[in-house]
Amino acid sequence: MNRPYVIIVSEVTLDGKLTLYRGASSKELMSIMTKEVYKYLHSIRAQVDGIMVGCETVRTDDPSLTVRYVEGKNPVRIIPCSTANVPYHANIFSKDAKTIIVTTERAPKERVEKIKELGAEVIYAGEELVDFNKLLPMLYERGIKKLMVEGGASINWEFVRLGFVDELRIIHLPVVIGGENVPTLVGGEGFKSLKKLMQFQIVNHFVIDNFLITEWKTIKT
Numbered sequence: 001m002n003r004p005y006v007i008i009v010s011e012v013t014l015d016g017k018l019t020l021y022r023g024a025s026s027k028e029l030m031s032i033m034t035k036e037v038y039k040y041l042h043s044i045r046a047q048v049d050g051i052m053v054g055c056e057t058v059r060t061d062d063p064s065l066t067v068r069y070v071e072g073k074n075p076v077r078i079i080p081c082s083t084a085n086v087p088y089h090a091n092i093f094s095k096d097a098k099t100i101i102v103t104t105e106r107a108p109k110e111r112v113e114k115i116k117e118l119g120a121e122v123i124y125a126g127e128e129l130v131d132f133n134k135l136l137p138m139l140y141e142r143g144i145k146k147l148m149v150e151g152g153a154s155i156n157w158e159f160v161r162l163g164f165v166d167e168l169r170i171i172h173l174p175v176v177i178g179g180e181n182v183p184t185l186v187g188g189e190g191f192k193s194l195k196k197l198m199q200f201q202i203v204n205h206f207v208i209d210n211f212l213i214t215e216w217k218t219i220k221t
């Protein structure tokens, strides 16, 4: 399959959590990151053609997904959203970058029209949920050769489940939150079998202001 090279990038606590509690915006947790750590994150954004977060992350975090802490071009923002249920005032509709909302036939036409009026492109891939088997070749055709996936847990699982991950870069937040129901790096069903696990080789690690950064490549089996 012709698909973009996929890098999952995430800020994760020492106990693997993505946010303070289920339903909380991760912006609060990320506020502990220093400017230098943000520069690392934004330098990756500046090197990719596209950046993706799940629709739930748009609804809870309202991220801008632009390059701000370093010089560089904004990647195309890509949001899988099966019923096009995105708040119309969301920051992803700012004019700073192109935005693609990926939806399904379940999306009400009025929402699709409104999103187009806001200047975003709408593409269809899948019936129930967005189908990444269909979407990734479409993105590749549109010039998205390198894609950064910034979560959340459900979207990360889709990429892991389908084996569409080439790299994983983790900013380890030096805190522990606890809580059984707090989303972790990867959600979904889980593999439940040692034979099926996605495996990684560490390629780089360094520390920025007490934040360990680890960079991993997928071991293709």
Ligand SMILES: NC(=O)c1ccc[n+]([C@@H]2O[C@H](COP(=O)([O-])OP(=O)(O)OC[C@H]3O[C@@H](n4cnc5c(N)ncnc54)[C@H](OP(=O)(O)O)[C@@H]3O)[C@@H](O)[C@H]2O)c1
Pocket: 009, 010, 011, 012, 017, 018, 019, 022, 023, 024, 025, 026, 027, 053, 054, 055, 056, 057, 058, 060, 061, 080, 081, 082, 083, 084, 085, 129, 130, 131, 132, 150, 151, 152, 153, 154, 155, 156, 158, 183, 187
């Ligand atoms: N620390 C970090 O680096 C980081 C980064 C990002 C997010 N977060 C946190 O993660 C949490 C959100 O994660 P989340 O797992 O709830 O949501 P998510 O992964 O951001 O988005 C999931 C949503 O995407 C849509 N979707 C469309 N096609 C899909 C598919 N094939 N598979 C799965 N989802 C599909 C669905 O919404 P529709 O039903 O509307 O289609 C689904 O509910 C928030 O608390 C956020 O703060 C943390």
